[in-house]
Amino acid sequence: SQKIEQNSEALNIQEGKTATLTCNYTNYSPAYLQWYRQDPGRGPVFLLLIRENEKEKRKERLKVTFDTTLKQSLFHITASQPADSATYLCALEGYSSASKIIFGSGTRLSIRP
Amino acid sequence: SAVISQKPSRDICQRGTSLTIQCQVDSQVTMMFWYRQQPGQSLTLIATANQGSEATYESGFVIDKFPISRPNLTFSTLTVSNMSPEDSSIYLCSVGTGGTNTGELFFGEGSRLTVL
Numbered sequence: 001s002q003k004i005e006q007n008s009e010a011l012n013i014q015e016g017k018t019a020t021l022t023c024n025y026t027n028y029s030p031a032y033l034q035w036y037r038q039d040p041g042r043g044p045v046f047l048l049l050i051r052e053n054e055k056e057k058r059k060e061r062l063k064v065t066f067d068t069t070l071k072q073s074l075f076h077i078t079a080s081q082p083a084d085s086a087t088y089l090c091a092l093e094g095y096s097s098a099s100k101i102i103f104g105s106g107t108r109l110s111i112r113p
Numbered sequence: 114s115a116v117i118s119q120k121p122s123r124d125i126c127q128r129g130t131s132l133t134i135q136c137q138v139d140s141q142v143t144m145m146f147w148y149r150q151q152p153g154q155s156l157t158l159i160a161t162a163n164q165g166s167e168a169t170y171e172s173g174f175v176i177d178k179f180p181i182s183r184p185n186l187t188f189s190t191l192t193v194s195n196m197s198p199e200d201s202s203i204y205l206c207s208v209g210t211g212g213t214n215t216g217e218l219f220f221g222e223g224s225r226l227t228v229l
Contacts, residue, residue: 004155034217043117043205043220044156089156091218100146100171101209101218105155 002028004104006090012110013080021075021107023090030092031099033066033073038087038106047088048075080111115140115208119221126228131194134224136206141186146218147179148205156205162189196228 005024013019023033031052036044050057050066050073057064063076077084090104116139126132136145144163148156160168160181168181182190193200203223210216 036218041223041225043207043222044218046217046219049217100158100161102158103156105153 006104006107010108015113019077019080021088023073025071031095032093034091035075036089082111085110115219117221119224123225126196133190133192136189138187142208144209145189146207147191150203198228201228
């Protein structure tokens with residue numbers, strides 16, 4: 001069955017450093033990969049979408065890579081700030097118009113001052 | 114973008130009762146999605162709600178337990194029927210922005226249900 005794996009352990013990073021989160025998937029060939037941020041008690045907020053034919057995408061301090069051979073995406077936050085502390089979710093969508101978006105369980109990121 | 118309002122934001126319910134969650138979007142959208150997020154877990158898609166047709170349910174979810182209405186392009190409801198403590202969860206409404214694909218999802222703030 002389709003499976004998305006994100007590091008279930010919380011990631012603790014010193015402010016100013018680059019945080020790198022990993023998303024691995026199996027039994028799936030996604031057309032699109034997305035990253036969301038979720039704060040406690042809130043709904044997820046969309047951050048970035050990358051297509052299967054794109055290797056990398058950037059948005060301000062965020063960078064996403066997508067390696068369809070390794071079946072892996074890396075999500076980087078450069079110059080991290082305490083305000084970046086949240087849970088980050090990886091999500092995949094297939095090619096078909098009927099494909100649904102499936103989510104990983106998320107990685108909790110904590111940036112300490 | 115889309116702004117989504119969900120009601121109630123939280124509720125405590127008794128076993129055996131039913132609760133209806135409302136989702137209002139500030140623009141017309143074709144597809145609306147209902148997700149469930151249990152504590153510490155990922156989001157699980159319950160069903161896709163298209164206006165003018167029956168909702169499409171994912172494996173493990175049935176209409177009798179989670180009836181959905183979609184009377185127009187800006188509104189949907191999800192009912193959690195005959196609740197048990199296992200239904201305690203956050204229920205999230207979302208809409209997609211894409212054309213041929215779903216695109217980015219916009220989510221409501223969620224409805225946190227606790228069943229005693």
